[in-house]
Amino acid sequence: MVTLAEVARHAGVSASTVSYVLSGKRPISDPTRRRVRASIERLGYQPHAGARALASSRSRIIALMVPLRTDMYVPVMLEIAVAVATAARAHGYDVLLLTGEEGPSALRRVTGSGLAEAVILMDVQLDDERLPVLRAAGPPAVLVGLPADPAGLNCVDLDFTAAGALCVEHLAGLGHREIAVIGEAPGVYARHTGFAERTLRGLRDRAAESGVRLLHRPCEGGHDAVAGVLARIFDERPGVSAFVVQNETAIEPLLSLLRRTGRAVPEDVSVVAVCADQIAAQASVPLTSVAIPAQELGRRAVDRLVAGLTRPDAEDTAGVELLTPALTVRDSSGPPPPPARPGSPRSAAPPHGARAGSRPPGS
Amino acid sequence: MVTLAEVARHAGVSASTVSYVLSGKRPISDPTRRRVRASIERLGYQPHAGARALASSRSRIIALMVPLRTDMYVPVMLEIAVAVATAARAHGYDVLLLTGEEGPSALRRVTGSGLAEAVILMDVQLDDERLPVLRAAGPPAVLVGLPADPAGLNCVDLDFTAAGALCVEHLAGLGHREIAVIGEAPGVYARHTGFAERTLRGLRDRAAESGVRLLHRPCEGGHDAVAGVLARIFDERPGVSAFVVQNETAIEPLLSLLRRTGRAVPEDVSVVAVCADQIAAQASVPLTSVAIPAQELGRRAVDRLVAGLTRPDAEDTAGVELLTPALTVRDSSGPPPPPARPGSPRSAAPPHGARAGSRPPGS
């Protein structure tokens, strides 16, 4: 292995000079720098990461903790992870991948051993067990997500409350008065995942303001689960003319079921999703949706972390940052159908049992 | 920060004794070990990763390179990554996340700097640009995937050729004589991704053996693209009675389009997928499928890597390991329909929407 000392000898300078050429922490004359650079190139020198971390007590590594369970927003998780890795590299950092499995102890481990200088947490829960580690003079950290009490924590997330409001606003603006929400799996709410509850709050508050009736139902993924939930929804609220979906695995089943039961989208019912843009765009009916800005979230998380690492004093590098959601109108939302009258075709729609169902009367 | 020296002083032993208590590389008397353990506990000592790496020239870090582009098998990629991280931890290793973006130079960087001891590569292409780095006395490595020439490389992958054969076998066994394959996006084939081509070979070879006609069409994701491909397939081969799909984003659109065009699955057409089990199970028609064993792939990759790291001499830790695929029968495959005759109900199915093109006359 080529060491700094060898480079120094080869270039006819001292070790410290080579070090300073690399770090730029003190002025080096042009000729010297040139010679050193040439030697580095010539010998194929690469600074030893461990030695560097030891001497400088800076590992230039950020730990990223991704959820072990992959029951929601899977593509988004990967996209955030990749964005974090990419952004980190742009700042000269590498990323260590931790799974949620190890929990708080993993944070202590990588942080206490100096392996990682800072951490980014994904899939934050309202009362996350990893938070105490961070508050107690813990390592620099950024949460992608928002816990119940973000005091003293550095958080980045989509403003899901606004996202929920945006969905209702869009639908109410089109004239819908009764909306059903198909949410994440019950387990997601059970463990108090922040974004799910915040979305719901946004939906409810805006619904109340707009005089819209709202029905929320958590929903497991998969076709059968969605079928059950859908049947119950129409049973309880026959007047529902629009859906908001926040569950990627429910999207296609929902669209499929609506078709089978003879409800055209958007003519008979509107659908608005909160999901990754790509998924909304590629759905069997391109969906009006509020996007989860995965790349942006990952990038912002790293930027804030690095800012804090670089100038630990700056106050403006902490706190909560909520990205403003944007709703993209595609083909799945429109005005509600005129009120059905007894004997009208729609009330005669088959109770979705026949698999390939009778074809819908072309709206 | 608590150092090993402090622990030694606190326990009244020498530094090396503490070190050996930690590493177990030499016998320590029970009382001594106890005292040292107690001091470690008491002081909350954590060995410094950098110092360790420097002194031992072993970082206990494995680099994992995930593809930057996320145009296929996204959930599988995440699952493999998480499995790698989990398995690595079980062996006392941590995982560094690299994106494909940096390419071969990233491998040189993390490996040359001693940051990572070994690497795992995902999304391997037949003629992968990262391979030269590995062959030339490169770092220990395991590829998740199979390049064109795996000589001297350590590879783990699903036996996609067998997977393809399995699909044809299943369908041929049911009596199908004309099968269409909906493949990955054209770009995937264009960059010569091994698994896609191997699957195709397995499909073709077995089709030839079984006297089955096979038509292969790459396909972009999304509903519209699938609609186009499907229309062309039925146009060229009206007799197609079964589909093999190897493209997660094409699955639901395909099922949806088949329904819309009045073809029941599995009564009229059978569908077999090569995809993650969860996706097959949750599809709107639970799909007969060959699973991609993501967890197993990740675990095996790490196991092989660690085996090679531990006993670098052992010859059996190198070479290619192909996991045997398994086909799970679900609800989407069955015998082909009896040959349609003019005037039969199926040929009278409504030509719903210009979207899927005009329906071909049955068989």
Add this chain to the structure above:
DNA sequence: CTGAAAGCGCTAACAG
């Protein structure tokens, strides 16, 4: 603008 030298915290001979 450059050099010399003192560690950073740990491992692994070497010595007993």
Add this chain to the structure above:
DNA sequence: CTGTTAGCGCTTTCAG
């Protein structure tokens, strides 16, 4: 079974 000690390769004062 345990202690002593010489580095591992780099950063960063302290000198000049």
